[in-house]
Amino acid sequence: MNEELDFVKEMFDKISPRYDFLNRLLSLRQDIFWRTQMVRAAKLTPGNRVMDVACGTCDVALEINAQLKGLVKIFGVDFSLGMLSLGRQKLLHKKNTTIALFNADALCLPFKPNKFDAVFIAFGIRNIMDRKGAIAQFHKVLKPEGRLVVLELTTPEKGLFRQIYLGYFKRVLPLIGSFFSKHTNAYSYLPESVLNFPNAVSFAKIMKTAGFEDIRFKQMTFGIVTLFVGTKK
Numbered sequence: 001m002n003e004e005l006d007f008v009k010e011m012f013d014k015i016s017p018r019y020d021f022l023n024r025l026l027s028l029r030q031d032i033f034w035r036t037q038m039v040r041a042a043k044l045t046p047g048n049r050v051m052d053v054a055c056g057t058c059d060v061a062l063e064i065n066a067q068l069k070g071l072v073k074i075f076g077v078d079f080s081l082g083m084l085s086l087g088r089q090k091l092l093h094k095k096n097t098t099i100a101l102f103n104a105d106a107l108c109l110p111f112k113p114n115k116f117d118a119v120f121i122a123f124g125i126r127n128i129m130d131r132k133g134a135i136a137q138f139h140k141v142l143k144p145e146g147r148l149v150v151l152e153l154t155t156p157e158k159g160l161f162r163q164i165y166l167g168y169f170k171r172v173l174p175l176i177g178s179f180f181s182k183h184t185n186a187y188s189y190l191p192e193s194v195l196n197f198p199n200a201v202s203f204a205k206i207m208k209t210a211g212f213e214d215i216r217f218k219q220m221t222f223g224i225v226t227l228f229v230g231t232k233k
Helices: 002-027 030-041 059-067 081-093 131-141 160-181 184-195 200-209
Strands: 049-053 073-078 099-103 116-122 142-153 212-220 225-232
Touching: 002 030, 030 059, 030 116, 030 142, 030 212, 030 225, 049 059, 049 131, 059 073, 059 081, 059 099, 059 116, 073 081, 081 099, 116 131, 131 142, 131 200, 142 200, 160 184, 200 212, 200 225
Parallel strands: 049 073, 049 116, 073 099, 116 142
Antiparallel strands: 142 225, 212 225
């Protein structure tokens, strides 16, 4: 498991310089819409304290900040120093002082219990081998009535679009990704990690087992991403 963790960490460190560009390119800029919907689903209010796990280059954190007009305290967490470095540069460029960044593992969060009103994780949970352990950590640091909001790439379940998508995902995407990032393994790993991710019902059950209630999920863009929301009671 340590070898897998080291591989994923090294991979994200290496692809970080082209990460934002490739997200926009490979999703045809749909990633911007997905994050907007994700933040809205949390139903935040001014004064909330939130955590963005696997925050990467801070796109989700900045979307939270924009929607709440800077009136929430945001803590970004990522285990990749390369990603955090790019995130810090982006925050400096935007002169943002409301987002605090931490280098930490989702399985060992450096925060006290019952601290956050919401926890976000976008395109990160599939990269965590011990998903149950991570979701239990998220539950622990949330306040009662706090929300966990998960956005993840998923596989369309059936039909012609599924076949088209799988062809693009398995053949075209790795070629584009490796051309621009010069990291062949990263964009071969991506399709594998998505195809191995549990379906929506199964992942919702993992959230329920960790103690979340009122769990709902919404598939977007023909099912290539799914948004999950659960509440700690």
